[in-house]
Structures are given as structure tokens and as C-alpha cells.
Amino acid sequence: MIRVENLSKTYHVPKRSTGVKAAFKALVKRETVAVEAIRDVSFHVAPGEMVGYIGPNGAGKSTTIKIMSGILVPDSGTCEILGRTPWKERMAHVKDIGVVFGQRSQLWWDVPVQDSFDLLRDIYRVPAESYRKTADRLTEILDLADLLTTPVRSLSLGQRMRCELAASLLHSPKLLFLDEPTIGLDAVSKLAVRQFIRELNREAGTTVILTTHDMNDIEALTNRILLIGKGHILYDGGLDHLREQYDTVRTVTVDYREGQIPPVLDGVEMSRLGEGRVRYRVDTAIVKVSGVVARLSAELELKDVTIDAQPVEELIVRLYREHRI
Amino acid sequence: MRKGNAAAYFSSFRIRLMQNLQYRVAALAGLMTQFFWGFMLIMILEAFYRNSDASIPMSLPQLASYIWLQQAFLVFVALWFRDPEMFGMITSGNVAYELCRPTNLYYFWHVRLLAQRISGAALRCVPILLVATLLPDPYRLRPPADLAAFLLFLLTLFTGVLINVSISMFIYILTFVTLSPVGSLMIIGTVGEFCSGMILPIPLMPEWLRNIVMVLPFRLAGDLPFRIWSGHIGMQEALTGFLTQLLWLGALMFFGQLSMRKVLNKAVLQGG
Amino acid sequence: MNLYLRYVKMVFRCQMQYRVSFLLTMLAQMLIPFSVFAGMLLLFQRFHLLGSWQVDEVMLCFAVIHMAFALSECFARGFDMFAQVVSQGEFDRILVRPRGTVLQVLGARFEFSRMGRLCLSVVVMGIAVSRLSIAWNPLKVLSLVLMVSCGTLVFAGIFMLAATLCFWTLQGLEVVNIFTDGGREMAQYPLDIYKKEITRFFTFVIPFGMVNYLPLRYLLDRPGSMAWHALLPLCATLFLVPCVLLWRFGVRRYQSAGS
Numbered sequence: 001m002i003r004v005e006n007l008s009k010t011y012h013v014p015k016r017s018t019g020v021k022a023a024f025k026a027l028v029k030r031e032t033v034a035v036e037a038i039r040d041v042s043f044h045v046a047p048g049e050m051v052g053y054i055g056p057n058g059a060g061k062s063t064t065i066k067i068m069s070g071i072l073v074p075d076s077g078t079c080e081i082l083g084r085t086p087w088k089e090r091m092a093h094v095k096d097i098g099v100v101f102g103q104r105s106q107l108w109w110d111v112p113v114q115d116s117f118d119l120l121r122d123i124y125r126v127p128a129e130s131y132r133k134t135a136d137r138l139t140e141i142l143d144l145a146d147l148l149t150t151p152v153r154s155l156s157l158g159q160r161m162r163c164e165l166a167a168s169l170l171h172s173p174k175l176l177f178l179d180e181p182t183i184g185l186d187a188v189s190k191l192a193v194r195q196f197i198r199e200l201n202r203e204a205g206t207t208v209i210l211t212t213h214d215m216n217d218i219e220a221l222t223n224r225i226l227l228i229g230k231g232h233i234l235y236d237g238g239l240d241h242l243r244e245q246y247d248t249v250r251t252v253t254v255d256y257r258e259g260q261i262p263p264v265l266d267g268v269e270m271s272r273l274g275e276g277r278v279r280y281r282v283d284t285a286i287v288k289v290s291g292v293v294a295r296l297s298a299e300l301e302l303k304d305v306t307i308d309a310q311p312v313e314e315l316i317v318r319l320y321r322e323h324r325i
Numbered sequence: 326m327r328k329g330n331a332a333a334y335f336s337s338f339r340i341r342l343m344q345n346l347q348y349r350v351a352a353l354a355g356l357m358t359q360f361f362w363g364f365m366l367i368m369i370l371e372a373f374y375r376n377s378d379a380s381i382p383m384s385l386p387q388l389a390s391y392i393w394l395q396q397a398f399l400v401f402v403a404l405w406f407r408d409p410e411m412f413g414m415i416t417s418g419n420v421a422y423e424l425c426r427p428t429n430l431y432y433f434w435h436v437r438l439l440a441q442r443i444s445g446a447a448l449r450c451v452p453i454l455l456v457a458t459l460l461p462d463p464y465r466l467r468p469p470a471d472l473a474a475f476l477l478f479l480l481t482l483f484t485g486v487l488i489n490v491s492i493s494m495f496i497y498i499l500t501f502v503t504l505s506p507v508g509s510l511m512i513i514g515t516v517g518e519f520c521s522g523m524i525l526p527i528p529l530m531p532e533w534l535r536n537i538v539m540v541l542p543f544r545l546a547g548d549l550p551f552r553i554w555s556g557h558i559g560m561q562e563a564l565t566g567f568l569t570q571l572l573w574l575g576a577l578m579f580f581g582q583l584s585m586r587k588v589l590n591k592a593v594l595q596g597g
Numbered sequence: 598m599n600l601y602l603r604y605v606k607m608v609f610r611c612q613m614q615y616r617v618s619f620l621l622t623m624l625a626q627m628l629i630p631f632s633v634f635a636g637m638l639l640l641f642q643r644f645h646l647l648g649s650w651q652v653d654e655v656m657l658c659f660a661v662i663h664m665a666f667a668l669s670e671c672f673a674r675g676f677d678m679f680a681q682v683v684s685q686g687e688f689d690r691i692l693v694r695p696r697g698t699v700l701q702v703l704g705a706r707f708e709f710s711r712m713g714r715l716c717l718s719v720v721v722m723g724i725a726v727s728r729l730s731i732a733w734n735p736l737k738v739l740s741l742v743l744m745v746s747c748g749t750l751v752f753a754g755i756f757m758l759a760a761t762l763c764f765w766t767l768q769g770l771e772v773v774n775i776f777t778d779g780g781r782e783m784a785q786y787p788l789d790i791y792k793k794e795i796t797r798f799f800t801f802v803i804p805f806g807m808v809n810y811l812p813l814r815y816l817l818d819r820p821g822s823m824a825w826h827a828l829l830p831l832c833a834t835l836f837l838v839p840c841v842l843l844w845r846f847g848v849r850r851y852q853s854a855g856s
Contacts, residue, residue: 012854071692073853087852095695104686110611119607122600123694123701151614354771361775365783365791372790373644381643505618511625515632525636529643 001175001207002045002068007077009063011035037063038231041077047174050201050208052218052239055228056320061211064228065177068209069099082174095124098168102180105160106167107152113163114148117170124171131170138166142196158189165196169206176200178210182217194220215312227319234323239312246322247315250289252280254296255304263299268292276303352448359453363396367464370526383528385463387555391526393457393466394551400445401486402521402547404493405514408441411497412506424589431585434497435578438490470556477563478554484570485546491577492517492542498581501588522548528557542573600696604704605672612709619710626713630663633782634721648790653728654817659785660722661741662809665748666781667714673753675705677777679760680767682706688851698848699841702760731816740812740827747830748808752777754840755803761840764847764854776803784809804833 012032038060045051055061066072067079070086070093079086086093100106107116121131139145142162147155155163161181168176178197182190198221200206210221218225218239225242227235235242256262258276269281280296282289289307296302367389374385383391400406411434414420423430457466469475496513500506518524520543527538527548538544549566552558558566612619637659641652650658675682682688682705691701731737759773784805788796800806807829814822 066689069693071689071852073849090692091695094693097693099690099693101686101690104690106690108607108611110614111607115607115610119603122603123696125695350766351771358771358774358779361779362782365779368791368795369786370640372648372786373640375648376644376646508618508621508625511622512628515625515628519632519635524632525639529640531639531642534639 001047001049001082002043002209003078003080004044004064004068005042005078007041007064007067007074007079008039009037009060009067009072009074011037036231038074038228041228041231041233043226043233043236045207045209047207048201048205049224050197050222051210052222052225053209053211053228054213054215054218054225054316055234059228060231061228062179065179065209065211069097069177070094095171096174098171098173098176100164100168100176100178100181102161102178102183105152105164107160107163109153110151112149112151113144113155116152116163116167117148120167120170126171130172134170134172135166138169141199142166142192158185158192161185161189161193162196165193169200172204173206175207175209178208178212180212181210182212182214190214190216197221215316219312227316229320229323235319242315242319243309246318247310248283248285249310250282250284251308252282252289252292252296253306253308254278254280254300254302256296256300256302260300263295265292265295356449356452359396359399359449360456363392363453363457364464366392371463381529383526383557386465386467387557388526388528389464390467390555391528391551391557393453394554395523395547397450397453397457398446398482398547398551400442400449401482401489402523403514404489404496404517404521404543405510406442406445407493407496407506407510408438411437412500415497415500416504416506430589431494431582435490435494438493439486442486442490467555469554473560474553474556474563477560477567478550481545481553481563481567481570482550484567484574485550488542488570488574488577489546491574491581494581495577495584498584498588501591517543520544521546528552542577545570545573601700601704605707608704608707609709612707622710623713623716626710627717628713630714630717633785634659634717637785647786650787650790653725654813655786656721656725657729657816658787658809658813660718660725661744661813662748662781662784662805663714663718664722664745665808666752666777667711667718668745668749669752669756671708671711671715672749673703673756674708674711675702676753676756676760678706679756679763680770683763684767692852699757699844729817732818736824736827737816740816740830743828743830744808744812747833748805750834751804751808751836752780754837755780757837757840757844761843761847764851780805787813804836807833 011034013035041060041064053061053064063072067074068081068086070090073087081093082096084093106120107113108119117135126134139148142165144162144166147159147163150159152160152163165181181197182193185193194217197208197210201208201221208221210217212218223238223240225235225237225239226233253273254262255277262270262272262278264270265280265287267283267286271279271281273279280292282292293305293307296305370388370392371385374381395402414423423433426433454466457464458468460466469478492513496506496509499509503509520538520541521527522530522538522544527535527544530538545566549558549563549570553563553566637655638652641647641655645652647655670677679702682691682702687705688702691698691705694701755773755776759770759777762770762773780799780803783791783795783799788799788806788810791799796806796810800810811822811826811829815824815826
């Protein structure tokens with residue numbers, strides 16, 4: 001589906017200097033600074049896969065997305081999507097992809113959503129029959145029936161995002177790029193969007209590339225993540241594997257009968273949360289969780305035990321720190 | 326204006342001036358555009374003058390000077406020259422922040438607009454005036470008739486900008502009511518442009534139209550000082566013109582402040 | 598073409614949402630060229646003749662160029678406002694759609710309030726034609742239609758050049774006004790009143806002379822004009838070729854440099 005090999009891109013940003021002399025010089029010849037956006041980025045994506053593309057701001061995420069959607073031409077490297085090079089066969093390529101930029105709308109602001117859809121149908125030259133089928137299905141799944149006659153400007157952000165999703169799927173693309181699709185949405189809308197993407201991937205088999213800062217999106221949608229930092233791919237693999245490798249910390253929270261004294265355990269950090277409640281931070285690389293629980297149940301009369309893994313955010317922060325980005 | 330506030334107005338003025346001086350390339354572009362316009366206007370008038378009998382109230386060389394001065398000080402004269410940020414403030418209701426400042430909003434904005442116009446002209450007028458003086462006849466800009474005329478030119482030019490800013494303040498005040506600056510800006514801008522002789526130099530207007538235009542304040546910003554420079558207006562008349570300017574300025578600022586206060590009271594009542 | 602009309606319809610409906618403001622803007626848009634027109638009439642009142650040209654003849658000249666400009670400003674507004682289109686990220690969106698960039702940029706913006714100028718120029722043309730005793734024949738009618746339509750294309754080409762400039766810099770775009778607004782103001786008078794160099798520039802480089810001055814001479818049966826001058830506006834459309842090529846070059850540059 002997607003084969004990206006050794007993709008590199010450097011921007012030349014005009015150097016901004018102060019002073020009158022420099023400004024006049026700039027009129028004649030502009031000095032530029034080379035900024036390396038991505039370097040030697042390679043990855044493959046199989047049909048029907050869902051991939052989370054994550055990294056801090058300015059890491060090169062949007063550069064990669066722009067190259068893959070044919071907006072930008074890389075300096076070197078190859079990119080083949082559905083057998084085509086995006087920037088060489090732009091028109092043919094973009095027919096097969098859908099793009100949602102979470103921060104920008106593709107709908108016409110002042111007219112009902114339906115009109116935008118109709119215009120998109122003409123832009124993508126979708127045959128009437130299949131358009132009707134797709135539109136009906138999308139309307140049903142995304143619950144758009146009431147929204148279609150409303151002008152976009154009076155939609156809420158969550159409603160608008162649902163319409164955006166539908167708008168970029170009207171031509172039934174095989175590949176969907178979602179750039180921060182849940183940004184700014186409330187909890188309910190986020191759930192609805194995630195639910196929809198999951199169904200789309202499962203039922204239509206659409207390949208989805210998702211960039212986001214919300215790790216819950218990743219957790220809810222995909223197992224495979226691509227982590228990019230400073231223009232390099234730092235990690236490519238499953239979320240599970242990432243957990244196994246880096247996520248060794250568990251917290252064990254215990255409720256016990258008041259009056260008892262919780263034991264101090266070797267290699268385990270303990271913090272009291274109040275009378276009858278204590279939390280242990282266990283690094284499973286050193287001590288086994290089962291051993292800790294066994295010790296505790298031996299020494300205390302336990303009322304409740306909960307074992308929590310780290311939130312994914314913390315994991316990613318650790319990864320960032322490890323790679324110094 | 327209370328004395329303690331003068332510093333605040335001055336620093337607002339300075340920031341505006343510096344900001345606008347940043348855009349040197351834009352200024353260069355503007356310069357070229359204005360040269361083109363000046364040339365074109367003079368060429369058109371030159372073509373008309375070729376068929377003229379003797380009864381024309383202004384000679385072509387005088388007219389050329391008049392037009393170059395118009396171009397050099399376009400930013401002083403043009404009413405459509407605007408500050409989109411201020412319009413944004415009014416329409417979005419962010420004007421509330423400006424109201425929190427311990428300054429008189431009318432003067433504060435007046436100074437801000439003045440700074441924009443002065444910085445805009447500062448960059449453009451010198452090169453235009455310089456080059457225009459070096460052009461061959463009949464396109465040449467002639468130096469002022471004498472020193473007294475030049476001084477009176479400067480005086481009336483400056484008072485003229487103040488008048489112009491006071492007029493444009495009404496456009497901003499009106500925006501509080503209409504909430505869209507486009508219509509009033511275009512209508513006042515166009516009427517003002519015509520009545521200040523930017524489209525057809527006032528000396529060339531027919532009698533009836535000139536009588537109307539002379540009563541309105543628009544000509545005081547450009548037409549009056551430019552004609553003083555070119556010697557088309559004598560000393561006596563120039564002084565009368567200056568007095569008229571002062572009267573208009575006083576009236577415009579008085580009514581401007583009055584209506585500003587009214588409009589603001591209303592805006593506050595509505596909850597902004 | 599079909600898609601283009603859909604774009605037109607869409608944006609028209611958008612602008613109709615604000616009817617009062619639309620009508621006011623349109624009225625104001627009519628006022629601006631009207632003041633220029635009034636200035637021209639007043640000059641004629643004082644001087645009677647402009648070179649060898651009568652007021653009615655110049656009115657026709659004025660009407661043609663303003664009509665072309667208004668149409669172009671209305672329908673090629675996407676190029677006129679391209680700095681905004683780029684800065685709002687709309688151009689990225691255009692690139693991920695399977696249609697030509699020119700068509701999509703054209704479709705991105707329409708400014709129907711610019712019809713105010715069109716209305717005025719229609720009126721002026723009506724007056725001019727009714728007062729001039731032109732010996733109409735099919736070729737002359739065709740010529741007049743071509744003058745307006747090809748003039749629209751010439752202005753569109755200039756807007757396109759200006760838009761192309763946006764791929765390199767957003768500063769100093771005001772210079773382009775020399776060719777849009779300046780070209781319009783200049784070509785509203787017969788070009789022979791200007792210096793020769795300027796007449797030549799606006800005939801052979803930016804072909805206002807071919808859509809206005811030269812065919813106008815034919816319409817008015819001026820001495821030395823020939824029937825083939827009636828078709829010169831078609832020639833003027835060649836101007837679009839370098840414009841489109843440069844535009845393509847600009848798009849490629851955008852794709853390799855990013856925004």
C-alpha cells in the first residue's frame with residue numbers, strides 16, 4: 001500500500017536579520033538557513049492497516065503527510081502509494097486518498113453541508129449511483145441527517161468534524177490521512193469520531209494514517225505506531241511491544257483494614273494515601289508484581305487491590321526523553 | 326488632553342511608526358506604483374491640454390506639481406487608508422481592552438492613525454519629491470514659489486492631516502453602529518477622494534461643483550497645501566485657508582469626541 | 598466548465614446569505630468607477646476633445662475596459678486574493694483534489710459585489726453606443742464581444758501573474774496594481790494619447806491595446822484601421838500562455854519549497 005524509502009526533505013528558510021543594512025542586502029540576495037525537516041524516513045504500510053503517526057511539534061509529521069498526499073516534493077528518497085509516486089501523478093493519486101486537516105475546514109462556510117457534498121461529488125467526479133450509496137451510508141453511520149441542511153458556520157465543532165470526515169470519504173478513498181481529527185473536540189464527540197474510524201477501517205478496509213497528540217486516540221484506534229522526532233523515525237512497531245519494552249512500571253494500590261502497618265518492601269517505592277490506603281510503585285524489571293501482592297496479602301488484611309499500568313502519554317514522554325527530543 | 330497622558334500617546338505613536346518602517350519592500354512597491362500613477366495622470370491631462378484654449382484656470386506645469394504633491398502625500402490625503410486592526414477590534418468587541426486603558430480612546434486612536442499616516446508618508450514623500458524635481462518639463466515638480474509659501478505649505482499640510490484623521494475617525498465611530506466597515510469606508514472614501522481633488526484637480530472643476538467642494542472639509546487636507554506650494558493660491562488666501570482649517574479641525578474633533586462617547590455608552594450598555 | 602459553474606453557484610449562494618451588506622457593497626463598488634467616470638466627463642466638459650477623440654468615443658473605450666475588469670475581478674478573484682488563499686492553507690487543500698489548480702483557484706473566490714462596476718459600464722456602453730453613429734455589421738458586433746471577453750482574460754492573466762508571485766514573496770505585491778488598476782485607468786482612454794513607449798508596452802507586452810484601442814479604431818472606422826483589427830482581441834489571449842506556464846512553474850516551486 002505505502003512504501004516509503006529514505007525520504008529526506010530540507011527547507012530553506014530565509015534568515016531574518018535586523019538592521020537597515022541587512023534589510024537592504026536582503027533585497028538583493030536573501031540568505032537562507034537550511035532546516036532539515038525529515039531525514040531517511042522509511043516505512044511500509046499494508047492495506048487495511050491503521051497507523052498512528054506521532055511525534056512532538058516540528059518533528060516532521062506534517063512534512064511526511066504532505067509528501068504522501070502529493071502536496072510536497074521531497075529532496076530524495078522514494079514514496080510509492082498504491083503503485084504511484086504522489087507528486088508525479090498528483091491527479092491520479094489524490095483520487096484515491098482522503099485528507100482531513102483537523103484545524104482547517106474543507107466545507108463551504110455559509111451554505112448547508114449538503115451543498116458542499118454535492119460540489120465535492122463534482123470535483124471528484126463520483127458517479128451518481130455510487131455517490132448516493134456512499135452518502136447515504138455515511139449519513140447513517142455518522143448521524144448526519146439533521147446536519148445536512150444546516151450551514152457549516154452554525155455547526156458545533158464536533159458536528160463539523162463528523163461532516164468533515166464524511167466529506168473526505170465521499171469518493172471512497174482507499175487511503176485516509178487524518179491530521180489531528182479530534183483536536184478541540186469534547187469527550188463525546190471524540191468517542192464518536194474514534195468509533196467511526198474504527199468501523200470504517202474494519203468494514204471498508206480503508207487504510208488510515210493518523211497523526212495526533214491525543215494518546216487516547218492511538219490507544220483506541222491502532223496498535224501500530226510510528227514515532228518521529230527531529231526528522232527521524234525513532235520507533236516503528238506495536239503499542240504492546242512498546243509497552244513491554246518501556247512500560248515496566250506498575251502501581252499497586254491497596255486498601256487494607258485500618259490500624260495495620262503496611263510493610264516496606266525492597267526496591268519498591270511506597271506512598272501512603274491516607275488511613276487504610278497505600279500505593280506501591282513497582283518496577284517489574286526488578287521486582288515481580290505477583291511477589292509484591294503475595295507479600296502484601298500475607299502481612300495485611302486486604303480489602304481491595306488495583307494494579308495500573310502507566311498511561312501511554314508517560315510512555316511517550318519517556319521515549320522522547322530517551323531519544324533526547 | 327491631560328498632561329500625564331502625553332507620554333502614553335507619544336509611545337503609542339513611536340511604536341506605530343517603527344512598525345510601519347519595517348515594511349521597506351512594501352514601501353518600495355508603493356513608491357513605484359505612485360510614480361506610475363503620477364505619470365499617467367499628467368500624461369492624460371497633458372493630452373487634454375493640447376486642445377485647450379487660454380481659459381484654463383491652472384497651467385500644466387502647476388498641475389504637474391499639484392499631482393506630484395498628491396502622489397508624495399497620498400497617505401495624508403487618502404481617506405480609504407485604513408487600519409484593519411482597529412476595525413477588527415470594533416467588530417469583534419475586543420475594543421473592551423482598549424477601554425480598560427487609562428487614556429481617552431478618541432485621542433489614543435487619533436494619535437495612532439496620525440502615526441500611521443506620517444510613517445507611511447515619511448517613507449514615500451522624499452524619494453517621490455526628489456525624483457519628480459529632476460524630471461523634464463512638463464512633468465517636473467517645481468519648487469515652491471518662495472520660502473513663505475513653503476512654510477505655509479508645511480503648516481497647512483500638517484493641519485490638513487489632522488483634519489483628515491478627524492474625518493476618518495468618523496468612519497471608525499460609524500463602524501460601532503454598522504459593524505461592517507466596508508460600505509461606509511468605500512462611500513466616504515470615494516466621496517472624499519473626489520471632493521479633495523484626487524480624481525479631478527479642483528481648479529479644473531466647473532464652477533458649480535467647485536462651489537460645493539470648497540464648502541466641504543475634504544479639500545483642506547490636500548488641495549489647499551498643494552496649491553499653496555504651486556503658487557496657485559496667494560498669501561492672503563492661504564492664511565484664510567489656514568484659519569478655515571483650524572475652525573474645521575476644532576469642529577470635527579469636538580463632534581468626533583461627542584459621538585464617540587455616545588457610541589461607546591451604547592456599546593457598553595449592550596454588553597459589548 | 599461544468600464544475601466551474603458549480604463553484605460560481607456555490608459562492609453566489611454563500612454571498613447571498615448577507616443580502617443587505619452585499620447590496621451596499623455593490624452600490625459602493627459602483628460609486629468608485631462612477632467618480633472616475635464623472636471626472637472624465639468633467640474634463641471633456643472643459644476641454645471638449647481629447648486629442649482627436651470625442652467624448653462618446655472615449656466613453657465606449659471606458660466601458661469596454663471597465664466591463665472586462667469587473668468581470669475578471671468577479672470571476673478571477675481567486676487569483677486576485679491568492680495571498681489569502683495560500684496563507685489560510687487552502688492551497689494545500691486544492692493540491693489534494695484531483696482537478697487542475699487553475700480551475701480550483703478560480704473557483705475558490707468570486708466577488709459578485711464587483712458587479713457594481715459592471716452595471717455602471719453597461720450603462721456607459723449603452724449611452725455611448727446610442728450616441729455614436731457606428732455603421733454596425735456582424736464583424737463589428739463580434740469585435741465588441743471579443744473586446745470585452747478577451748479583455749477579461751487579459752486581466753485574469755495579470756491576476757494570475759500576481760498570484761504566481763505569491764509563491765516567492767508576499768511583500769511588495771502592491772506593484773502589481775500598476776498593471777491591474779493602473780492598466781485599467783490607462784486603457785480607459787485611447788492609448789494614442791500617451792507616450793509612444795507606453796503605448797507600445799501596453800499593446801505588445803500587456804495587450805490592452807489589442808483588446809481596446811486598436812479594435813475600437815476599427816469600430817469607429819478611423820482612418821488607417823483595417824478589418825482584421827476587429828479580431829486582434831483573440832491575439833491578446835496569447836498573453837495567457839506565459840501566465841499559465843509561469844503559474845505551473847510557481848506551483849512546482851511551491852511543491853518543492855513548502856509554505
